Amino acid sequence: MEEPCYSFDQEDSTPDFLFWDQDPNIELQLDDLLLDYCSLEDPSCPWPSPTHPPLAPIGPPVPPSAAAGVAGGAEADSSRPPPASLHRRAANVRERKRMLNINSAFDELRCHVPTFPYEKRLSKIDTLRLAIAYIALLGEILLSGCDPKSYVEGCLRNGLQSHHQATWNTSDLTARLSWVKWD
DNA sequence: TAGGCCATCTGGTCCT
DNA sequence: AGGACCAGATGGCCTA
Numbered sequence: 001m002e003e004p005c006y007s008f009d010q011e012d013s014t015p016d017f018l019f020w021d022q023d024p025n026i027e028l029q030l031d032d033l034l035l036d037y038c039s040l041e042d043p044s045c046p047w048p049s050p051t052h053p054p055l056a057p058i059g060p061p062v063p064p065s066a067a068a069g070v071a072g073g074a075e076a077d078s079s080r081p082p083p084a085s086l087h088r089r090a091a092n093v094r095e096r097k098r099m100l101n102i103n104s105a106f107d108e109l110r111c112h113v114p115t116f117p118y119e120k121r122l123s124k125i126d127t128l129r130l131a132i133a134y135i136a137l138l139g140e141i142l143l144s145g146c147d148p149k150s151y152v153e154g155c156l157r158n159g160l161q162s163h164h165q166a167t168w169n170t171s172d173l174t175a176r177l178s179w180v181k182w183d
Numbered sequence: 184t185a186g187g188c189c190a191t192c193t194g195g196t197c198c199t
Numbered sequence: 200a201g202g203a204c205c206a207g208a209t210g211g212c213c214t215a
Contacts, residue, residue, distance in 0.1 A: 087201085092192060094202070099190070123188060 110122050113130045122130065141148045 088193080091202085096191070098203075
């Protein structure tokens with residue numbers, strides 16, 4: 001089994017909102033923290049990690065209507081929306097981290113799903129569907145007891161005539177293998 | 184320009 | 200009470 005691309009568990013457990021009341025630059029520090037995390041990549045993965053664009057500034061913009069009920073106080077400057085509460089911003093940071101964690105799992109899964117060299121980076125939905133099909137393929141090979149390579153070759157040959165043929169279509173219709181039924 | 188994909192924010196719900 | 204999880208809304212980026 002290969003090592004995971006990276007694990008968020010290695011991050012320190014300090015609550016990110018701990019110093020918000022103390023350091024005016026904490027938002028920049030949080031950005032740096034998350035950007036550091038985003039910069040970690042698995043060199044074995046053929047794709048870069050384009051899923052981690054520069055993070056948006058933490059906190060506002062928050063729709064005034066949404067923030068009003070949470071922040072509980074109006075700013076003197078009416079031209080700017082009131083900042084979200086500390087609890088809300090902490091929740092936002094946690095949510096971003098959670099999504100980053102999910103995305104890292106997707107990146108790891110992409111590394112295990114076979115694709116053609118010219119296949120562009122798989123989307124999340126394509127990654128899941130191809131992974132399902134790939135697992136089904138491996139199961140079929142196990143049950144058949146045949147040599148995996150010859151089994152796949154046979155499937156590819158027969159799939160051309162079989163009504164059981166199913167293609168492993170991705171969004172750009174470039175990845176295609178035969179015979180695995182989706183339903 | 185439309186559509187697909189994505190990150191982010193947000194409020195709600197459930198769990199510890 | 201606080202955190203995890205989820206789904207909807209929104210806006211940005213990219214490609215055909």
